[in-house]
Amino acid sequence: MDPLVTTQFLNIAFGIATLAVLALGLAIVFGLLGVLNIAHGELVMAGAYAAWIVQSAGLPYALAVPLAMLACGLLGWLIEAGLIRPLYARPFDTLLATWGLSLLLRKTAEAIWGLGYKSVALPLPGTVDVLGAAYPRYRLMLIVLCLAGVAALAAWFAKSGAGTRIKAMVANPDLAQAVGIRTGRLARNAFVAGCALAGLGGVMVAPLTPVHPFMGIDYILESFFVLVVGGLGSVAGLVAGAGIIGGLGSLVSAVADRTAGYTAVLVIAILFLWLRPRGLLARA
Amino acid sequence: MSARFEFRGLVAGYGGTTILRGIAGAVAAGEVLFVLGRNGVGKSTLMKALMGFLPCREGAVRLDGREIGGLAPPERRRAGITYCPQERAVFDELSVADNLFLTAPPGAAARLAPLAERFPILARRREQRAGTLSGGEKKILSFVRGAIEDHSLVLLDEPTEGVQAENIERMEAVVREQCAAGTAFVVVEQNLAMAERLADRWLVLDKGQVVAEGSGRPERAAIIAHIQV
Amino acid sequence: MGSWLAHSAAVAVVLVLLPLGLGDFAAYQLALYFLYAIAALGVGLCWGSAGFLPLGQAMFVGIGGYLSGLALIQFKGSALLLVLLPLAALAPGLLAFGLGLILFRGRRETGPYFALITLALSLLAFQIANGWNSVTGGFNGLKGIPGLPGLDDFSHAYWISAAALAVVIAATSWLSKAPAGVLWRAVAQNERRVAFLGFDVTLTKAAVFGLSGVLGGIAGVLYAPQQNLVTPQLVGFTLSAELVIWAAVGGRGSLYGPILGTILIGVLTAELRNTFAYWEVLLAIIFIVVVRWAPQGLVGFALPIVERLRPRPRGPAREAPARVLPGGGAAVAFEGIAASAGPVQILDGLTLAVDHPGITCLIGPNGAGKTSCFNLLTGELPAAAGSVRFAGRAITGLPPTGVTRLGIARKFQIPNVFPGLSVAENLNLALWGARARARDLLKLRLHRWSSPLLRELSERYPFLAEGRNRAGDLSHGERQILELAMALAMEPRLLLLDEPCAGLSPEETHRVIDVIRWARRRLGLAIVIIEHDMSLVKELADRVLVLHQGKLLAAGSIAEIQADPAVRAVYAGGTK
Structure with missing residues (x-):
């Protein structure tokens, strides 16, 4: 195969895989729990700053993973207790309150670290030869890790007791309570896990993108579009959504330019929101 | 009678409405209490109040x-109450096995073993989604899920709706x-x-109140006036 | 009318006095925030009044701005501008109206999805403005836009903005006081009830969205000559977000909330942005606090006082015109109706007829399909097979608004009124829905409509005449009666009642029975009642229909039904 084609192909795969992981946290928070947390993108931003802090302090990059997940998990716990639970079943107000929160986190980051871009060095430099194309090692590793991660989570969700309890709670909350599931606590834990995953996503993308206070907006929108297109509540929907949004974005960007790619994604998302708001593979 | 429950x-209702207007009842270990009445008189509401889904404005519940009376549904389950609701009685999205053992x-x-012999459908459909079962089969699944919880009190809301006669006999x-083993039952039924x-x-409910009650097998003649059109 | 004039005059006085205290430069800065305030008012109308949240308001500002800028550059000094600039303000409104029609159509709940579509549209508009270099000037925008001919002095800016704001306030306060404004607030509270009063919900919401688009357009049209520059930022996400925040903090529910919010925060931001690093953090916290604890915003603290000061509608009552219904009688016929909800077959070859005036009771065990019958007749449940006829025409699938206009009124089981509106407004909506034309909804005198029937009802239930009480403050029983009164005020020829006495005390039950009987005599209408309580059925029914498993099991008088062995078997539960 032509190395150029291979590179483009890997880029598209990379776009889809990272998008799937970035949208994963939102898939739990919005897809399963129905919470429209607009500040989710700012948690990705917080994760990216955690990576920058760890690297600036000269610590091993891997340390950023637990740090970011812990920090974002803690933030998630506070958000859930302070904003999400009191505004339960008021979707507009949830949207607005978390929007205010996203503004708060952005502006706080701006006040602490300034507007300037922080760059995070690749923890895994160099390239690997893939079918004749020299492809960055870190990107390749991310593709593999993302796919493995999504597959592992899908398996866990399908097989584990906790996954089953979450499905039960989502499908029939009253019956879930009647059989003894403390749905309030379970929903909170799931929310915190979703936030921690956002932090993980931030650490993951930090070396590949400028880290700045406004980076979260793009992630929340893209993740949201993934869920809208794919449909809520299933791993298959998440993968389909990431495939369409990530694939379309990367493909059009490769053929034309990044603006065209972004525009195409917006158009697709608007069409889905309007005509098929339940997405391609909605939960029954 | 020393009441188990x-x-x-x-007194309870939704929003500004009052559905239950001062209802009392009791059941001892090893007994079955039937709650009878036409539809719309508050039977299911009573069951929801007993399980803690509907807060009571007045009254006491003792197990x-x-x-x-102040406990949330999951805590009442832990206190020893099993509840099989009338509607949406199983998790449609989960397999039959998951429905049975999720929190068993x-x-x-x-x-389960002896029950699965009585209701072979459960073993046959074990790995299928419960949503693919018929209405009566879902009721059986819900009933069996409750039976293997082995609790001191079981609340059954219309357990036989859509269930075939031979399976009603098995239920x-x-x-x-289970009564012989000391479990108490409260059963809402339209099936006299x-x-x-x-x-x-x-006991027979009408307009949110107990209009007739008794012990032993109910006499059809004493009840029919309350439940007929 | 008087209050409206006084109020507009007060606004004008404040706007005239303001620059005297501020000095020229501050006044010039204020001019910009006045324009933003006009746009934010559009957000407030949609979100505070009509109940849907537009997250892309800047798109309309930007379109107005670009059109205005292009016109000013192309036709510099030409008299054509007198036509073109108003058109430039109108164009975003038409776009919004069209978007509203297609986005609201067929969707009862305007959940967050509408908000997100408008947000995505705003982002898309930014991409277009940014990329379409030949027309919009790309990233750097349209530069060197000339000022308005003859009004291009620095000192004119304030007066143009202030005049525009004053006109916009006067017009919107008229609208929100007019029946149209009551209708918007009604839509926000209960779209289903609005449809069942005979109003077109989609059209109403699209009209509000269109109006907010015009307000955005006006702001944009004036922005271009004032700032001499239009960049893609004017259509983008940031301004859209700010407009929502300003409206929320000021108070979305009132006219002045978004205006005060915009001016106050705008001015504070301009002052503090460079001196106080945490100003925007503080602003975000204020916004969260408002959403969480004070949804009515800053103005909300003054609202109780304003409510008390609000004058009563003055002037003598006016007789509402008589309701005109197309001919055809009140006969209903279901022919072989099948319908299902998900996998469950709820109606299964149902054939029934209600073909004479008087009271028909619909009974049957749980899940027999009684409420589904009503839903199907009123177009809320699609029929998989069969046909429905009413008043001599096929109405299968006709939506609630259309069914209502043919003379069907429906009272739901759970009281379904507009809790945030006054009793008088609730009743007025029922009168208007059945009788007013769309353009009548702009006339304040419709508030004084009354009808003989309504006066007779008020004699029976004096609380109906206490028009200023909020419907949400009524007791459950009073709300049941209010909804019944609304249905009767429409003077339908077929009235559908779903458990009209559910949750009522025995005395209230008796009073409702009384009214139902009175209405049958007074209006000679056909009434169908779903009822579980057999004592009520015995008191009311001229005829009883028994449903079972989605089919008609029996029909006849009470005595015939009671003697029917099939009915007895179903109710004893012996043969399931």
Whole structure:
């Protein structure tokens, strides 16, 4: 195969895989729990700053993973207790309150670290030869890790007791309570896990993108579009959504330019929101 | 009678409405209490109030002498109450096996074995989604899920709706066996025939109040006026 | 009318006095925030009044701005501008109206999805403005836009903005006081009830969205000559977000909330942005606090006082015109109707007829399909097979608004009124829905409509005449009666009642029975009642229909039904 084609192909795969992981946290928070947390993108931003802090302090990059997940998990716990639970079943107000929160986190980051871009060095430099194309090692590793991660989570969700309890709670909350599931606590834990995953996503993308206070907006929108297109509540929907949004974005960007790619994604998302708001593979 | 479970003076409703207007009843260990009445008189609402889904504005609920009126549904389950609702009785998205064992206490698998012989459909459909079952089959699944929880009190809301006659007989046999082992039952039914075979106590609701009650098997003549059109 | 004039005059006085205290430069800065305030008012109308949240308001500002800028550059000094600039303000409104029609159509709940579509549209508009270099000037925008001919002095800016704001306030306060404004607030509270009063919900919401688009357009049209520059930022996400925040903090529910919010925060931001690093953090916290604890915003603290000061509608009552219904009688016929909800077959070859005036009771066990019958007749449940006829025409699938206009009124089981509106407004909506034309909804005198029937009802239930009480403050029983009164005020020829006495005390039940009987005599209408309580059925029914498993099991008088062995079997539960 032509190395150029291979590179483009890997880029598209990379776009889809990272998008799937970035949208994963939102898939739990919005897809399963129905919470429209607009500040989710700012948690990705917080994760990216955690990576920058760890690297600036000269610590091993891997340390950023637990740090970011812990920090974002803690933030998630506070958000859930302070904003999400009191505004339960008021979707507009949830949207607005978390929007205010996203503004708060952005502006706080701006006040602490300034507007300037922080760059995070690749923890895994160099390239690997893939079918004749020299492809960055870190990107390749991310593709593999993302796919493995999504597959592992899908398996866990399908097989584990906790996954089953979450499905039960989502499908029939009253019956879930009647059989003894403390749905309030379970929903909170799931929310915190979703936030921690956002932090993980931030650490993951930090070396590949400028880290700045406004980076979260793009992630929340893209993740949201993934869920809208794919449909809520299933791993298959998440993968389909990431495939369409990530694939379309990367493909059009490769053929034309990044603006065209972004525009195409917006158009697709608007069409889905309007005509098929339940997405391609909605939960029954 | 030393009551295993009793409720007194229950007043409850939704929003501004009052559905239950001071309802009382009791059941001892090993007994079956039937709650009868036409539809719309508050039977299911009573069950929801007993399980804690609907807060009571007044009244008391006691299980084995302990006041449980302030507990949320998951805590009532932990206190020893099993509830099989009338509607949406199973998790449609989960497999039959997951429905049975999702939160089952230890020993549930062993208790399932004799029940699975009575209701072979459960074993046959074990790995299927419960949503693919018929209405009556879902009721059986819900009933069996409740039976293997092995609790001190079981609330059954219309357990036989859509269930075939031979399976109703099997359900009744299970209720009898569990009663013999000391479990108490509260059963809401529109099917008078079942009450005539099983009831140790009964009460008839109308407009949110108890309009007739008694112990032993109910006399059809005494009740029919309250439930006929 | 008087209050409206006084109020507009007060606004004008404040706007004239303001620059005297501020000085020229501050006044010039204020001019910009006045324009933003006009746009934010559009957000407030949609979100505070009509109940849907537009997250892309800047798109309309930007379109107005670009059109205005292009016109000013192309036709510099030409008299054509007198036509073109108003058109430039109108164009975003038409776009919004069209978007509203297609986005609201067929969707009862305007959940967050509408908000997100508008947000995505705003982002898309930014991409277009940014990329379409030949027309919009790309990233750097349209530069060197000339000022308005003859009004291009620095000192004119304030007066143009202030005049525009004053006109916009006067017009919107008229609208929100007019029946149209009551209708918007009604839509926000209960779209289903609005449809069942005979109003077109989609059209109403699209009209509000269109109006907010015009307000955005006006702001944009004036922005271009004032700032001499239009960049893609004017259509983008940031301004859209700010407009929502300003409206929320000021108070979305009132006219002045978004205006005060915009001016206050705008001015504070301009002052503090460079001196106080945490100003925007503080602003975000204020916004969260408002959403969480004070949804009515800053103005909300003054609202109780304003409510008390609000004058009563003055002037003598006016007789509402008589309701005109197309001919055809009140006969209903279901022919072989099948319908399902998900996998469950709820109606299964149902054939029934209600073909004479008087009271028909619909009974049957749980899940027999009684409420589904009503839903199907009123177009809320699609029929998989069969046909429905009413008043001599096929109405299968006709939506609630259309069914209502043919003379069907429906009272739901759970009281379904507009809790945030006054009793008088609730009743007025019922009168208007059945009788007013769309353009009548702009006339304040419709508030004084009354009808003989309504006066007779008020004699029976004096609380109906206490028009200023909020419907949400009524007791459950009073709300049941209010909804019944609304249905009767429409003077339908077929009235559908779903458990009209559910949750009522025995005395209230008797009073409702009384009214139902009175209405049958007074209006000679056909009434169908779903009822569980057999004592009520015995008191009311001229005829009883028994449903079972989605089919008609029996029909006849009470005595015939009671003697029917099939009915007895179903109710004893012996043969399931």
